[in-house]
Amino acid sequence: MKSPSVPDLGVFIKEQRTRSALSVRKLADQAGISNPYLSQIERGLRKPSAEILKSIARALEISTESLYERAGLLDTIERTGVEDSIEADPTLTRSQKQALTEIYRSFVNTTEKETT
DSSP states (O other), X not given: OOOOOHHHHHHHHHHHHHHTTXXXXXXXXXXXXXXXXXXXXXXXXXXXXXXXXXXXXXXXXXXXXXXXXXXXXXXXXXXXXXXXXXXXXXXXXXXXXXXXXXXXXXXXXXXXXXXX
């Protein structure tokens, strides 16, 4: 397990919140936590629990694992397949991940039909 890097985690959460065009208040409401607590997490002053990280990930529509890795709760997961890489990308929204996965699968299915 890697050592926790709380400031990095906070910066990452803030970047994801900004990309999602959410205010601190809106994300806090969606994650079910207080504004000051979320602000402290983003500034690296507080280390959130796994349950809080799960709520934040759900509100940001990113994988919980990506936040767990940043918080040092999980070893970095080795991703190999294209679908795993899409799923692991913290910059994509859930709907973007679904769309990319569907496109990828359509290409794979087309290629398989052409080679048989």
